Amino acid sequence: MEKITPSKGFKLKLAGMPDTSIIRLPRPATVGVSALDIPHIRPKLLVKEKEAVKTGTPLFHDKRDPDIRYVSPGTGTVKQIRFGPRRSLIEVVIALDSMDDFVEFDPVSPAGLGSLSDQDLIDRLKQGGVWQTLRQLPARDTADSSTAPPLIIVCLNGNDLFSPHPGRVLQDRVKQFEFGLAILRRFSDRIIVAARKSSMNRLGPVSERITHQVADIYPAWDPGAILYHIKTKAEENQAWYIHAEGLIRMARFLETGRYPVETMVTVTKGHDKKPHMITRLGSPVHLLAGNFPAGSMITTGQLNGRKVDPDTHLGFFETTLNILPDAPEDEMFGFLRPGLNKPTVSKTFLSCLVNREVQLDGTLHGEERACINCGYCETICPVDLMPSFIMKALHGDDIEEALQLGLLDCCRCGLCSFTCPSKIELTQILSLGMDTHHKDKQG
Amino acid sequence: MNPIKKIFDLLEHDFSESGNFAKLAPLFDATKTFFFLPSPKTRLGPFIRDHLDLKRYMSVVLLSLMPVLFFGMYNTGFQSGLARGESLDFWSAFLSGAWVVMPIIIVSYAVGFFWEILFAAIRRHPISEGFLVTGMLFPLTLPPTIPLWQVALGISFGVVIGKEIFGGTGRNILNPALTARAFVFFSYPVTMSGNIWVAGADAVDGITGATALAVTADGGTSLTATLADQGFSLPHLFFGLVPGSIGETSALCCLIGAAILILTRIANFRIILGGIAGLILTALLAWLLPGTYGTWADAGPLFHLCAGGFLFGITFMATDPVSAPGTNPGRWIFGFLIGFLTVVLRVANPAFAEGVMLAILFMNVFAPLLDHLIMKQRISKRIPNV
Numbered sequence: 015m016e017k018i019t020p021s022k023g024f025k026l027k028l029a030g031m032p033d034t035s036i037i038r039l040p041r042p043a044t045v046g047v048s049a050l051d052i053p054h055i056r057p058k059l060l061v062k063e064k065e066a067v068k069t070g071t072p073l074f075h076d077k078r079d080p081d082i083r084y085v086s087p088g089t090g091t092v093k094q095i096r097f098g099p100r101r102s103l104i105e106v107v108i109a110l111d112s113m114d115d116f117v118e119f120d121p122v123s124p125a126g127l128g129s130l131s132d133q134d135l136i137d138r139l140k141q142g143g144v145w146q147t148l149r150q151l152p153a154r155d156t157a158d159s160s161t162a163p164p165l166i167i168v169c170l171n172g173n174d175l176f177s178p179h180p181g182r183v184l185q186d187r188v189k190q191f192e193f194g195l196a197i198l199r200r201f202s203d204r205i206i207v208a209a210r211k212s213s214m215n216r217l218g219p220v221s222e223r224i225t226h227q228v229a230d231i232y233p234a235w236d237p238g239a240i241l242y243h244i245k246t247k248a249e250e251n252q253a254w255y256i257h258a259e260g261l262i263r264m265a266r267f268l269e270t271g272r273y274p275v276e277t278m279v280t281v282t283k284g285h286d287k288k289p290h291m292i293t294r295l296g297s298p299v300h301l302l303a304g305n306f307p308a309g310s311m312i313t314t315g316q317l318n319g320r321k322v323d324p325d326t327h328l329g330f331f332e333t334t335l336n337i338l339p340d341a342p343e344d345e346m347f348g349f350l351r352p353g354l355n356k357p358t359v360s361k362t363f364l365s366c367l368v369n370r371e372v373q374l375d376g377t378l379h380g381e382e383r384a385c386i387n388c389g390y391c392e393t394i395c396p397v398d399l400m401p402s403f404i405m406k407a408l409h410g411d412d413i414e415e416a417l418q419l420g421l422l423d424c425c426r427c428g429l430c431s432f433t434c435p436s437k438i439e440l441t442q443i444l445s446l447g448m449d450t451h452h453k454d455k456q457g
Numbered sequence: 458m459n460p461i462k463k464i465f466d467l468l469e470h471d472f473s474e475s476g477n478f479a480k481l482a483p484l485f486d487a488t489k490t491f492f493f494l495p496s497p498k499t500r501l502g503p504f505i506r507d508h509l510d511l512k513r514y515m516s517v518v519l520l521s522l523m524p525v526l527f528f529g530m531y532n533t534g535f536q537s538g539l540a541r542g543e544s545l546d547f548w549s550a551f552l553s554g555a556w557v558v559m560p561i562i563i564v565s566y567a568v569g570f571f572w573e574i575l576f577a578a579i580r581r582h583p584i585s586e587g588f589l590v591t592g593m594l595f596p597l598t599l600p601p602t603i604p605l606w607q608v609a610l611g612i613s614f615g616v617v618i619g620k621e622i623f624g625g626t627g628r629n630i631l632n633p634a635l636t637a638r639a640f641v642f643f644s645y646p647v648t649m650s651g652n653i654w655v656a657g658a659d660a661v662d663g664i665t666g667a668t669a670l671a672v673t674a675d676g677g678t679s680l681t682a683t684l685a686d687q688g689f690s691l692p693h694l695f696f697g698l699v700p701g702s703i704g705e706t707s708a709l710c711c712l713i714g715a716a717i718l719i720l721t722r723i724a725n726f727r728i729i730l731g732g733i734a735g736l737i738l739t740a741l742l743a744w745l746l747p748g749t750y751g752t753w754a755d756a757g758p759l760f761h762l763c764a765g766g767f768l769f770g771i772t773f774m775a776t777d778p779v780s781a782p783g784t785n786p787g788r789w790i791f792g793f794l795i796g797f798l799t800v801v802l803r804v805a806n807p808a809f810a811e812g813v814m815l816a817i818l819f820m821n822v823f824a825p826l827l828d829h830l831i832m833k834q835r836i837s838k839r840i841p842n843v
Contacts, residue, residue: 152842251842317503338504341496346459348494349512356508361721362517363508377496380510383585384627388514388778389725398839403783403832419832422842428503435509436627442501 016226018208018243023231023396024317024429026357029371030176030282030336034216035289036185041110045088045296046327047073048105050320052084052146054155054452057103065092070117070273072143073106078456082156084330085143087275087295089115096326105326108296119271124193127200127268135200142267144274146330147260151241151253152422153452163254165204168195170224170258171213171235174315174334176282180209181216182290183258183278188219193269194261195223202254206244210235232317233396238425242397251422259333279328282316283337284373300324302335309340311376317428318441338376359394359433383436391430391440397423401430401440408447416447424448465489483577487584514723515586521717521724522593522773524710529703530554533601536700537656557601557656558703561608566592568609572616576625585626587779591615594634594773597704598766598814599641601656603648611641631821632780635770635814642814650810654700668701669694669764670753670803670810680755684764694763705766715772724776727788728795732771735796736761743804754804767799770813780821784835787827795820 049057056077061067067090072083090111096104119142122130130138136159139145148157148166157163170180184191198205208226209217217224226244228234237255245251256264259277266274277295281288281302291302299322303312313319314332322328322335345351353363356379357372365372391401399420407415421444430440472478472485489495490512499506531547534554538545545553569592570584577584595612615637620629642649654668669689672680684690693699697707705711718724740758749755762768775781775795782791795816802812809815 245840248841251840311498311504313502313504315502316505319502319504321502321504336504341498344462344493344495346461346493348496349510349516353508353513358508360507360509362513362723365508374505376499376504378499378506378510379494379496379508380506380512381490381495381497381583383511383583384625386511386514386587386627386779387781387783389783390509392783400783400832403828417843418836418841420836420839420842423839431501432503432505433507433509435507435511435514437506437510439501441503 015224016244017229018226018234018240019229020231020234020239020243020396022394022398023229023234024175024359024394024427024432025231026359027369027371028175028316029285029373031287032176032178032280032282033287033289034179034182036182036278037289037291039291039293039297039301042294042297042301044093044107044109044298044327045086045294046105046107046298047084047086047296048327048329049074049084049103050105051314051329051331052076053149054078054153054449057084059095059103059106061092061095061106063092063095066090067092067108068115068117069275070143074103076156079156081137081140082146083140083143084146085117085273087273089113107327114275116272119267121271122268124189124196124269127193127196132200135197138268139264142273144260144264144267147264148254148256149237151238151255152251153448154238154426155452157254161252163202163252164250165206165253166198166202167237167240167253167255168198168205168207168258168261169235169237169240169255170207170209170217170220172257172259172333173236173318174280174282174336175232175317176280176336177315177334178259178278178280178290179216180213180220180258181218183262184217184220187262190262190265190269191220191223191258193265197264197268198256198261206240208235208240231396233425233427233429236318236396236425236427238423239396239427242423242425257331257333260331277333279333279335281335281337284339285371295330296327298325298327299335302328303337306337307340311338311340312336313338313376316374317432318426339373341375341377360390360435378437380435380437382438385436385438388435390433390435394429394433396427396429397425399424399430401444402438404447405438405440405443408443413447413451417451421447422451461492465492480578481574483582483584484574487574487577490583511586515589517721517723518590518718518773519593521714522590522597522704524713525597525704525707525769525773526558526593527551528697528707528710529597530558532697532699532706533557533656533703535698536654537601540655554601554656558596560605561596561599561601561603561703562593564605564608565596565612569595569612569616572613572621576621580625582625587626588616590777591620591634591637594704595637597769597773598634598638598702600649600653600701601703602653603641607641607645607648610644611637614640627779629779630825631818632774632777635774635818635821638814639818654702668810669699669760678751680751680753681757681760683751684756684760689764691759691763694760702766702769705769708763708768711768711772715768718772718776724772725778725781725785725788727785728776728781728792729771731789731792732767732775732796733762733792735793736767736771736800737796739797739800743800749804752804761800761803765803765811765813767796767813770799770817771795774814775817775820780824782824782827782831784828784831787824787831790827791820791824794823 076082093109534550615633619633619636737758740761743754798816
């Protein structure tokens with residue numbers, strides 16, 4: 015087992031680590047399939063409102079590859095199809111019936127995997143709506159099944175600092191985990207399994223499969239950050255990755271022939287220690303979040319997620335909700351205060367002398383200004399980029415220079431925006447640059 | 458509700474887009490955010506943000522300037538008292554110094570902010586906090602006898618030509634405060650060199666107000682002995698009770714400022730340490746040169762370090778992140794060359810007694826080139842991902 019210990023990253027101690035106990039949430043009245051957390055997708059709807067669907071019925075597919083389907087995680091009727099500005103799909107909402115009726119496929123046992131051809135395996139995973147759990151770097155698009163990946167990274171930890179503990183996700187699922195690895199071996203000889211150091215204690219038999227232990231510095235366990243530290247040649251940039259939840263989902267689908275609808279979610283709120291929750295895929299956000307103060311912001315990753323509306327449903331890839339408190343009133347002479355209660359990664363407030371769990375609200379703590387080249391973004395970037403220089407290259411429409419500076423290594427962790435004293439939306443600017451490049455390349 | 462907040466809420470409408478004073482919105486905004494730190498909700502991820510913002514950033518720089526500012530006020534009063542043959546106690550020296558220094562600072566801020574507000578109103582952007590520092594740095598580099606209209610003209614040049622015509626904060630090539638000083642230095646040499654370093658000294662005959670760097674030894678005596686003879690012994694230069702620009706005389710106060718900036722990581726220590734290393738090494742080399750007896754080449758590193766404005770410049774001017782390089786190796790080289798050029802100018806160029814201003818401005822011009830070279834080398838080390 016190798017160890018990855020990056021020197022840069024997020025070193026504040028945030029409050030909100032969930033408890034490792036598990037509760038099972040009641041069956042929700044509705045479930046939804048969101049299009050907002052699916053990267054680069056151009057969705058085409060396959061159902062209409064009021065139509066009856068089974069668990070596993072495709073609801074929409076990706077126009078770029080119609081074989082990539084997003085299927086219903088429940089049986090019932092399509093209650094609502096929500097659209098955003100310019101008729102972009104937000105989510106498809108299903109009102110659940112009391113019983114599940116599945117779209118059935120022939121089960122495949124681990125022993126029978128060998129008799130399935132590569133193409134049959136890919137087709138089956140795509141039909142079942144689980145292929146897209148495999149994603150491809152650097153754009154993080156759905157894995158391109160027509161190419162062979164140089165390596166596949168299995169990330170046991172989720173995107174957020176407080177994503178579900180892999181020991182909990184994989185509890186009683188060791189067989190499926192092994193089956194999942196067997197599936198991945200059909201696509202690549204080189205499988206990397208990486209877990210956070212703090213997750214190693216409860217992994218049980220899975221710990222023998224870990225090839226890389228990463229330090230507990232966010233975002234060291236992100237697939238992009240892992241790849242940056244282990245890659246030795248340019249071809250490896252096209253690596254695939256999958257999260258533990260996705261791998262289990264894939265294995266369970268093959269094993270049972272049915273779309274697996276269970277998922278595990280964590281919810282973080284201030285100093286509360288909430289348990290891990292087992293719930294249905296696409297559960298309503300308000301069901302998961304419970305009670306929260308008015309004005310709170312709910313995100314699916316405080317540094318690299320998206321903002322969610324409590325009336326919508328959790329996405330296909332999302333396993334965490336963070337409830338961030340509302341901002342206090344504008345503070346009088348705020349910039350002159352000693353700042354014992356103002357968490358910062360800089361050394362400009364007294365809070366940097368105290369090492370304790372801190373809580374941050376969902377506000378900017380300042381206003382946007384011009385870049386003064388201070389270099390905070392560079393000192394925190396986990397993949398050694400110089401975000402301010404890349405930003406300037408992108409502002410000058412010089413994508414070539416931005417790429418040379420390593421733009422595609424960016425793992426969208428959000429730390430450059432987090433730390434910028436000029437409050438420049440660096441992550442957004444870099445992400446847009448990467449997305450535009452990806453779109454251009456696809457033609 | 459806070460009464461001051463009420464006033465702002467009442468006035469808000471007049472400065473909004475449909476209000477009577479829409480053009481002055483940046484002024485209103487700057488005043489309001491000075492009193493009440495704004496903290497709008499994050500629209501885009503990451504949704505949590507660090508508490509450090511530019512207001513805090515620049516406040517720390519101002520904090521680090523307080524020792525040199527207060528000492529500068531005291532020293533100005535002390536020197537003029539000395540020149541008049543009076544011995545002043547601490548408070549009367551401080552107050553009479555403040556009486557001379559405060560108008561210079563007020564003019565610098567007032568005129569500079571006029572330009573800042575004008576450009577912010579035309580360009581419709583908020584006023585950047587950077588000027589808080591520029592407006593303080595510029596007066597500290599001036600002699601206390603400077604006429605106030607030259608202060609106004611200088612800061613105007615620094616803000617408009619040094620910064621705004623390049624596009625404003627963050628886009629300037631040269632340090633605006635030094636640009637302002639260079640403008641005054643070359644335009645009005647009479648008020649910027651010679652016996653001008655002591656305020657209120659002209660009443661008494663026979664008082665030389667020259668700075669240490671203008672001293673040369675003639676015939677037989679060594680430079681250091683001559684310096685000590687004229688009141689510029691090393692402890693005097695270190696603690697700063699000598700004539701000079703308002704803020705630059707005390708090496709000790711500059712070092713306190715440097716310590717604040719380095720501990721808070723606001724200034725990059727590489728520039729400061731690189732600069733000091735460059736100065737010391739070059740001064741040692743100059744010291745080893747034969748045939749320099751009695752000139753500043755013979756002064757040795759400690760005198761070069763403590764005399765003149767080097768420590769002030771390397772601490773507060775060279776570390777301006779906008780005009781310094783953005784790469785770490787670049788910062789080392791940048792600092793080192795400033796130290797090197799400072800000594801070279803002091804030793805080799807009799808036209809300029811002080812070299813640090815020109816050294817920093819010169820290296821400001823080369824900062825992008827240094828960055829370019831370092832980046833090229835960094836890119837070659839990355840595994841390409843294109």
